[in-house]
Amino acid sequence: MTGKESLDGKVAIVTGAGRGLGRSMALALARAGARVAVAARTAAELDAFVEETERAGGKAFACPTDITDEDSVERMVRAVTGRFGRVDILVNNSGIVASTPLVDQPAEEWDRVIATNLRGTYLATRAVGRHLLAQGSGKVVNIASNFALQGVAGHAAYSASKAGVIAFTRSMAIEWAPHGVQVNAIAPGYFATPLNAGLRADANTLAKVVRAIPARRMGEPDELRPWLLLLTGRASDFMTGEVIVIDGGQSVR
Ligand SMILES: NC(=O)c1ccc[n+]([C@@H]2O[C@H](COP(=O)([O-])OP(=O)(O)OC[C@H]3O[C@@H](n4cnc5c(N)ncnc54)[C@H](OP(=O)(O)O)[C@@H]3O)[C@@H](O)[C@H]2O)c1
Known part of the structure; x- marks a missing residue:
């Protein structure tokens, strides 16, 4: 398997990769x-x-993990380093959304969103970071959201969690820059995934969402790939603490 920039020899962990x-x-x-x-x-x-990747000649490893659980995350990193001997790249992508008006939002739902999106990012970054700092190199890419950059009714928990991910990205970029580890974020807008299958199934809601996107469409998941490869490859060795927004112009309108 080859790409524009080779990641041969590198080991990556991607959370929420199912x-x-x-x-x-x-x-x-x-x-x-x-x-x-x-x-x-x-x-x-x-x-x-794993099956699809290995059939295509790649190497992959399945690590069942609950990203909100400290022991589970520590086990994940031990399993990966046990299997592949090292880790170079972490993509903090696990995430959930909740769209509930604040006065109706149970504290349990608020906590679950923050625990998955923000605490999960912290736990995985900390566990992988020990290895990255020890080897003096590595890349962390946090998946935020354009909802972190604009007000969205009904999404306070989600927006706050993703704004937290951006602040976390910037702080870790500064903390780890002297150690040769770059920490950046991607903030996607609407992309067609199972996360928003419900929204896309309703023609009226979908039309309303698409009208709010200057590009007049949702993104396709493969449109993130070039940016991810930039942030995980040598091209970003002098780039850290940045947030790349990919949202069809929604957040700059
Ligand atoms: N799609 C969009 O329009 C959009 C826009 C902006 C940002 N994002 C962000 O992009 C990321 C991926 O979104 P997506 O649309 O691909 O969502 P998705 O299709 O719902 O997939 C989410 C992934 O996260 C995993 N996950 C959820 N809770 C977890 C937990 N406790 N522990 C470990 N993994 C967990 C899920 O697996 P399990 O349920 O099996 O654990 C799944 O693999 C999220 O952070 C999301 O906020 C998405």
């Missing part, structure tokens, strides 16, 4: 030559990824 954007990005890394560990709770989806 489906949607994570799966697409994990495939891109495998095609660029990285050995890819995929982590999420649904083991069957991870196994399907």
Whole structure:
């Protein structure tokens, strides 16, 4: 498997890679030559990824993980380094959304969104970071959202979690820059994935969403791949703490 920039010899972990954007990005890394560990709770989806990747000549490893759980995340990183001997790239992609008016939002739902999107990013970055700092190189890519950059009614928990991911990205970029580790973020707008299948199934809601996007369409998951390869390859060795927004112009209108 080859890509524009080779990731031969590199080991990547992609969280939330069972489906949607994570799966697409994990495939891109495998095609660029990285050995890819995929982590999420649904083991069957991870196994399907491994099978597809290995059939195409790549190397992949399924790591069932609950990103909100400290022990589970520590086990994930031990399993990956045990299997592949190292880790170079972490893509913090696991995420959930909740769209509930704030006065109706149970604290349990708020906590679940923050735990998955923000605490999960912290736990995985910390566990992988120990290896990256020890080897003096590495790339962390956090998947934020354009909802972190604009107000969105009904999405306070999600927007706050993703704004937290951006602030976390900038702080870690500064903390780890002297160690040769770059930490950047991608902030996608609407991309067609299982996350928003419900929204896309309703023609009126879909039309309303698409009207708000200057490009007048949703993104396709493979449109993130070139940016991910930029942020995981040598091209970004002097780039850290940045947020690449890919949203068809929605957040600059
Ligand atoms: N699609 C969009 O329009 C869009 C826009 C902006 C940002 N994003 C962000 O992009 C990322 C991926 O979104 P997507 O659209 O691909 O979502 P998706 O299709 O719903 O996939 C989400 C992935 O996250 C995993 N996940 C959820 N909770 C987890 C947990 N506790 N532990 C481990 N993994 C967990 C899921 O696997 P399991 O359920 O099996 O654990 C799944 O593999 C998310 O962070 C999302 O916020 C998406």
